[in-house]
Each structure stands twice: as C-alpha cells, then as structure tokens.
Amino acid sequence: MSARTDTEATSTQSTSGITPDHLTSTLQSKLEASHVEISDLSGGCGQMYEATIVSPQFAKKTTLARHRLVNATLKEEIAAIHAWTPKCFTPEEWEKRKASS
Template sequence: MSARTDVEATRTQASTGITPETLKSTLVEKLGATHVQIEDMSGGCGQMFEAIIVSPQFAKKTTLARHRLVNTTLKDEIAAIHAWTPKCHTPEEWEKKQGGAAS
C-alpha cells in the first residue's frame, strides 16, 4: 500500500487519517504512555513510522510481549500503513537510557 508519487502519498494519508499525532493520541489513551515520540520515515506520506513508546504497562514484559501489546492496540492503524517499528520502554528504562534525567 505504499505510495509511488507525492499525489498518491497525499491521497493515502488523507484516506487513512493516520498521522504521528493520531498514533500518539491512541498510545497515550490506550496504553497510558508517558512518552511517545513518532517519526514519519516515509517523507510525509504516512506509510512508514518509527516510534519510541514509554509505558508502565511494559513492566515485566518481554520485548515480544511489548510489541504485541502495541500492535494489538494499533491493529487498524498498522493494517493501513506500510511499515511500523516500535521501541518500547518502561518509564524506569527510559529514564536510565536518558542518563537519569526525567523526560
């Protein structure tokens, strides 16, 4: 479903309504995410996203379980885009990764 032209890309994003903001909103609402950073890697057409997601719901879960939780939460959105790469952290892991500074 990836776009071949800018016009097609604009049409695809308009028809799906998927933006970094809509993805972030869903993750905050449904996973209680405390930090979400989403980057559109597709040049603005909304077909390829990378995300950093920080949620207390990831505690005591394996990486696979975290990804499954996110993918289930965004099932409809993921079905409409070309590529999705989440990086999932607990708040404690994220704070440690940031050098101990709160984000």
Template sequence: MSARTDTEAQETQAATGITPSTLSTIIKTKLEASHVDIQDLSGGCGQMFEAIIVSPQFTKKTTLARHRLVNGTLKEEIAAIHAWTPKCYTPEEWEKRKAG
C-alpha cells in the first residue's frame, strides 16, 4: 500500500500509528540504542523505512542475528509497513564508521 497523495499519506500514518518517531522510541527503549536514525523513504506515507541503529546489544552478534533482534522487537510494526531496512552497529563500530 502506498499513498498517492499527501492526504492518503497522513491517513495511512494515522491508521497504523507508525512514524519514524514511534519506531525510534521503541528501539531506544527495548534495544537500549544510543543512536537511532530512521528515514521514511516512502514520501511520508509510513510504508518504507530505513534505519541506522547503534546498540550495545549487537555486540558479538552476526548481521543476521542483529536483524532478527530488531525485527523481533518491531514485529507488530513491521507487519503494518511495506519495507524495513535496518543497518545495525555496535557503539564501537559506529564510532569507527563516523571517524572514517
């Protein structure tokens, strides 16, 4: 489902309650994330998100395990959207990435 107009986009977000802000709050709370940046790539309809998530809970986890952790945390929210792309980093990895 994608919105064709701004009105449809607002209605979709209102119906699902999913916004970058709500996703960010859940991730920060449940995954103890120190940095969360969520971009709505769907033009405001709340159906396609890309996220950068930095959490110490990712330490010693593979990329797949990190994605499973995030997806499990956002199970209900992900079910209501079209596309979700998380990029998961430990605090150490994030610092190296920012420095480089």
C-alpha cells in the first residue's frame, strides 16, 4: 500500500523507524557490507523494500543461507514492514556482475 501523500509517507516511516538510511547503516555495520542499495517500492510509505547487498559474509553460502543471514540481521525491521526482497552478492560476484553490464 503506498502513501496517499508525502506527509503520510513521512509519518509512516517516522512511526516505524524504518528508512532506507536505517536499513543501509544496519547492513553495513552488522554484515560488513561494502555496497548496499535500498529501493523503496511502496511509493514512499516505507512498507516495501528491495535491497542489493554486497558482503564478504556471503562467501560459500547458498542463496537461501544468505537470505536467512540478512533476515536474521534485520529481524525487527522486517517485522515492521510489509515486503522485503534482498539480492545478495559476494564482492567477487558483484564485480563480475558490474563488469558484464
């Protein structure tokens, strides 16, 4: 559900405390993420996010294990939002992806 107004979007984010900046800083500090991109897909209300996360902690982990690591790291934040989609890469995978683009 997207916010009907900018004021409503700001209110929802301030009530939940979940912002792209908050998610980014948490992932950077707890997962040693070297690159984090957070996209708010909810139209500004802060209830649906997609994230690209690059961390050396993803090495030798399956996609499911990576998602579980991220979800455990953001357990409280994910509980406060409607939808969360992480895309997880190791630094080496991220460099290859950027080079092929």
